[in-house]
Amino acid sequence: MHTDAEHALTAFFDQLQVEVRASEHTINSYRRDIRQLTRYCTDKAIDRWIDLTQSDIRAHIAGRHRQGIGSKSLQRELSAIRSFYNFLLKNRLADNNPAQYVKAPKQSRKLPKTLDVDQVNGLLEAGADSVLEIRDLAMFELFYSSGLRLSELAALNLTDIDLPDRSLIVRAGKGGKSRLLPIGRKAVDSLENWLAQRLKMAIAAEPALFISSRGTRLGQRGIQLRLAQWCKKKGIAEHLHPHMLRHSFASHLLESSQDLRAVQELLGHSNISTTQIYTHLDFQHLSEIYDKAHPRARKKSD
Known part of the structure; x- marks a missing residue:
């Protein structure tokens, strides 16, 4: 990724920690999720966040689904990506949110196991x-x-x-x-x-x-x-x-x-x-x- 893209990512996590005061668990989850998107960008030779399209996000999520990642995890990944792009939009580092209308594949909802x-x-x-x-x-x-x-x-x-x-x-x-x-x-x-x-x-x-x-x-x-x-x-x-x-x-x-x-x-x-x-x-x-x-x-x- 381009240096500016890396700086934007650092600023996003600083904001989560300092301004939003997100939990350590949330921040670590976001890091893992954005890291997966970064790997997709590297594979596709995409250097800047502004160059990612809705088709790219769909392709990324579809690829993760083929790897066996469940619907709930993919929904979380999309949530992390949307939050990141909302941050970029707020700071005028992007002109749209390519993950806005992308949905994770549906999965049957499992009933939680309980004791009698x-x-x-x-x-x-x-x-x-x-x-x-x-x-x-x-x-x-x-x-x-x-x-x-x-x-x-x-x-x-x-x-x-x-x-x-x-x-x-x-x-x-x-x-x-x-x-x-x-x-x-x-x-x-x-x-x-x-x-x-x-x-x-x-x-x-x-x-x-x-x-x-x-x-x-x-x-x-x-x-x-x-x-x-x-x-x-x-x-x-x-x-x-x-x-x-x-x-x-x-x-x-x-x-x-x-x-x-x-x-x-x-x-x-x-x-x-x-x-x-x-x-x-x-x-x-x-x-x-x-x-x-x-x-x-x-x-x-x-």
């Missing part, structure tokens, strides 16, 4: 045998109680929870949005047990709610590993990841309340269409009950 209520109870009532398991149980209870994302739970500080009020605040959810969430009674009890142990472990001035054995904040990967270890030790055959507890929270709450807007607020979804996927899960559950119970729906026995 008995499975959740089995997971959370397995009992804690050590200080670290007391912490783990508090984390898992909070996932299911409040429908947190993994990143949101890992980022929680002591000042973000109010146990007397049975509430917590997510200060920087997806899109930088904050939201106030309730904490269920079981999660409150588990958190009280953990906080009594945390006092003995935390290093001075550590703000994190959940800390490692070293006394510092427990990271996202550490939380994932602890859930896998918990399942293995407790003899739970199901392969679980933290987001399954969030999905289960949403599915069970919607099944009981039928209040889609409330579930949307609790999950922190900016678009209700994202929340509506849980209505499909609820219908799927009802369909299974119908197939088993309705006398004109049951299959004939052989």
Whole structure:
């Protein structure tokens, strides 16, 4: 790429970091996505961003699709490219956004995997045998109680929870949005047990709610590993990841309340269409009950 094109790219990421204050995860994702576009430009001997056309963007996305990249990832790549070109337009470094009307190939929407209520109870009532398991149980209870994302739970500080009020605040959810969430009674009890142990472990001035054995904040990967270890030790055959507890929270709450807007607020979804996927899960559950119970729906026995 031409030197000016490289300078524009640097300025874009500086703006994301300083002005937009995007998360490190978002910036790293954008870097990977724009890097793929840069490779396309190199292959096609395109030196300047202004020379890219809508046909080029379509060809680039089609090529990525042929490599086996899924629709969701391609949508994210297009979003990154559009954001970059909007930056170029704003700074008069381009005269159009070639990605504006390009769409990723459609892909069937997969329903998120959830646990039923008995499975959740089995997971959370397995009992804690050590200080670290007391912490783990508090984390898992909070996932299911409040429908947190993994990143949101890992980022929680002591000042973000109010146990007397049975509430917590997510200060920087997806899109930088904050939201106030309730904490269920079981999660409150588990958190009280953990906080009594945390006092003995935390290093001075550590703000994190959940800390490692070293006394510092427990990271996202550490939380994932602890859930896998918990399942293995407790003899739970199901392969679980933290987001399954969030999905289960949403599915069970919607099944009981039928209040889609409330579930949307609790999950922190900016678009209700994202929340509506849980209505499909609820219908799927009802369909299974119908197939088993309705006398004109049951299959004939052989």
